[in-house]
Amino acid sequence: MRQLTVTAAACLLLLTGSNAQTVKPAASNYDLVALRVEFAPDTSSFTTGDGTFSGLSLPIEPKVDPLPHDAAYFEAHLAFLEHYILTASAGRTRIVTHLIPEVVRLDSSMATYSPVGLDSDSRLERSKLANLIRDAWTKADVESTFDPMRLLHKGNIAFILFHAGVGRDIELVGTTLDKTPQDLPSLFMGTKTLTDLGVSGLEFKGLPVDHSLIIPRTESRPGVNPFTDEPYLLELSINGLLAASFISYLGVPDLFNTDTGESVIGPFGVMDPLGIFAYRGLFPPLPSAWTRTALGWAIPKDIHDPGVYDLAAGEIARIEISEAEYFLLENRVRTPDDTGLTLHIFNKGTISVQRFTAASDDFDRFNVEAFQGGVVTRASSYDFALPGRDADNQQYNGGILIWHIDERQFSRAVNNDPDALAVDIEEADGAQDIGFDGNVGSPFDFYFSDNPSSVALPSGLTISLYENRFGPDTTPDSRTNEGGNSFLTFENFSASGPTISFSFQKETGEHVADAGKVALGAEITQEGSVGIAAGQRAVFTGTEVIVPGVGRVNALARPAYSAQGMAVVDDQDGSIAFREYEIIGDQLIATRSVTLPAELPIGRPVVYHDNAHYAHFTGPDRSRVFRIASGVDRYDIDDGGLGLIATDEGVYFVGQSQAGPLGEASTWTYTLDNDAGYPVMGRDRTGLWGAVPLPTALVVLEPDGETRRIAASVYLRDAVFSSFLAIADLDHNGVLDLITTAGNQVVAFSQGGALLPPFPIEIGAPATSAPLIYQSDDAIIIVISAADGGIYALDLDQKGRVIPGFPLSAGRSIKATSLILSDTLSVATESGILRNYKLNNIDHVLWAQQHSTGQNASFVALVTKNTETEPLLHVAETYNWPNPIRNGHTFFRCLTSESSQISVTVVDAAGSLVGSLDFATSAGVPHEVSWNTTAASGIYFARVEATSVSGRTDSHLIKLAIIR
DSSP states (O other): TTTTHHSSOOOOOOOOOTTTTTTTOOEEEEEEEEEEEEEEOOTTSSSSSSSTTTTTOSSSSBBBOOOOHHHHHHHHHHHHHHHHHHTTTTTTTTTEEEEEEEEEEEOGGGGGGOOOSSTSSSHHHHHHHHHHHHHHHHHHHHHHHOOOGOOOOOTSSSEEEEEEEEEBBBTTTTSSSSSTTTTOOOOEEHHHHHHTTTTSSEEEEEOOOOOOOEEEEEEEEEEEEEOOOOOEEEEOOSSHHEEEEEEEEHTTOOSSTTTTTSSGGGGSSSHHHHTTTTGGGTSSOOOOOOHHHHHTSSEOOOOOOOOEEEEETOOEEEEESSSSSSEEEEEESSGGGGOEEEEEEEEEEEEEEEESEEEEEEESSOOOOOOBBBEEEEEEOOOGOOOOOOTTOBBBEEEEEEEEEEEEGTTTTSOOTTTOOOOOEOOTTTTOOTTTTTTTOOOOGOOOTTTOOEEEOOTSEEEOOOOSSSTSSSSOOOOOOTOOOOEEEOOOOOOSSEEEEEEEEEEOOOOOOEEEEEEEESSOOOEEEEEEEEEEEEEOOSSEEEETTTTEEEOOSOOOSSSEEEEEEEEESOOOOEEEEETTTEEEEEEEEEEEOOOSSOOOOEEETTTTTEEEEOOSSSSEEEESSSEEEEEESSSSOOOOOOOTTEEEESSSSEEEETSOOEEEEOOOOTTTOOOOOETTEEEEEEEOOOOOEEEEEESSSSSEEEEEHHHTTTTBBBBBEEEEEESSSSSSSEEEEETTTTEOOOBBBBBBBHHHHHHHSOOOOOOEEEEETTTEEEEEEBSEEEEEEGGGGGTTOOOOOOEEEEOSSOOOOOOEEEEEEEEEETEEEEEEESSOOOOOEEOOOOTTTTTOOOOEOOOOOOOSSSBBGGGGGOOOESSSBBEEEEEEEEOBSSSSSEEEEEEEOOOOOEEEEEEEEEEEEEEEEEOOOOOOSSEEEEEEEEEEEOOOOEEEEEEEEEOO
């Protein structure tokens, strides 16, 4: 039974919707109003006691939180809370507690308020606890003589219910403790939770009661010793629970796995069962570095530059991976100057002192037999509760704890996903096993010189993983939650003590390295992008352009960048104007301004082509384009505009129903959805062609003036295509391919609509911007930014594998399209941080930024290849899939070297016709056509015949199987 409290503890503090973005620094002062509540007496065997404060009979007289549980007993616990919070906050937060003199007895039994059964977490069951809060404070409002005028801080009042039951807060299944499933769980119910459960407008003596902590009289539980069959009492104090509950009231989420009750941060913080019930709950350790930082109880040192740093006891250092992901290093000392522990203890109306020089067999985290008995009201060092003794009774005094913080997870599962923790303790012993197999943390989870930790392997071999170093290649490692390189290493930790030193350095990865960051001072929207103006990074935020260190200007759309500066369209003077800016020294100088009679909104980038700028204004059914050179020309078009493309033949207009050279007859006509994205065009050996993204399809504008739709549902089910495309020759066949994203999938298609291998490629979060593409040695790499702030680099030669060092963690979220210039990737996060990364082994860039170029051409031209000697049908690209056919549906795929007509004839083994289909192909482009059949199971043959526009013919035979 010795380890029960730490291996099976499942504290049930309810989450209140707080996360890293909403946890506010704690106030300086709080009043805490505590009410004792008991229930109608009962004789039920499903609850501990009879529901009254006088009706708890225990088989053994407890030393921990002993009877009687009267007013003085609860005041002692409140005194502990006052001292603990004052100490944990380093004097920054002070509580004044007030125990209401009356005990309120409710008309219903305890079972009435207990959530039970498999649906105990349902709204119906949880509402029982909300009803307890309602009934208790409503009755107290009538019966109590409490004077609210004694409260000093009426804007910051915490309300707590001490009830007459025992907490249902540890797992009873598999133990020999009494099974009392109708005891009440301990929790904090915040405003939102109570409102959702139907309790609002509650008052006590004119004070609004919009929350409550629910705390039991004790956590001690009777049972039977499994070895002697004698009565047994598992003794647990409510002190740790009380401290954690109040910190929950302050907005801090639980840091254990609330789905399973398993420990995550172990005994290294109070918001975990191993901390709550350390030393049988008598006194918990101090909150974790993250908790103290989030509440404003500690101000971390921000470390940016490599060097050697010192941390005094209790000090915290913050080293950033990104704005959302970082490490906190703290120096935790169990006992200052190795003075041991002094406890102040209330018992039978008096306060006494008990001292311990060190942890021992009869006084450690799991056994408090040497405790003299009573209620602990204060401890000289709460961090004495940290692990400090090994199996050989060797004493340790702490060291550096390294915390991996990922603030993105606070709005998700907090610490419920083992692969993506919001607050993770990096266990120095290398095992990372807290919460698994009963592991409860050890003195070797601290970083300090001469840490003697070792790990037992399944083979029985014992090895040491500790290197006095923490970096990308250690165990544990400093990689991001997604597995990317953080570029951070901490090493050369000194001996544990009041001051401990360590060195910090930045690493360079094999494929990518951190190249610094700049704060932009503005949020970046989905329309944002990174560009290059006069050799300097420039960021379009969606409403302005920022050139760090130079200046910022208003802009209604992405500008056209140049070697001198940029051209924008703005409305800063109350009218629409085209302006050119040059960067001269560290200033943005306006060199030209032209007022434009636009009349329509602008939503498209400024395009530069052949010594002229183009500004595109559009409405639902008409567009106006201005060509701005030495003078201004105007084009009015009876079509809603999607974009302008700067091709090698001139500027093309692409609209909702037509596309072609600006000011000339249309080359393509079609019908599109209203939510079409931005078009692209390219030239390759098939001719001049283009594409328009729709949510459910890609519309291909073929060289012969026809159009083709590539439906998302065929390959991606319900996924929706991005509004941005990129084009590049991914398979080196001299023909451009289409690259885009759909949710968390990256996809690429040939012009003919065939999905290219190895697509689709899945990434860890939904993509949020246009793909960037570059070539490294012989490999093509696609760079994708994601909603979770991750940057993925996918190696197509390795079947889309994420290249080593990626995904990078850039921030909480990325919405803007990034930039690749030379060997540097520049990324702007949603919150306005411009991060740069050096890419190694980069040969040339195929799609560098939003709209491909700084002039927003949205166009790529390939050098055409001679195809005269190529076979008409490429055998390797002429097949059906899937094969065998199991559901009566398959795709026929083929690639021809010239534009051709294809005829597919399917026969059975006897030569009888089963089906046929005909379609056209474009030169050098894989095409796929679906075929449905009701034919029975068996072997069939498909003859594929191609006839080119030049009269060449070719054929290929496919053997296929149908399985029903």
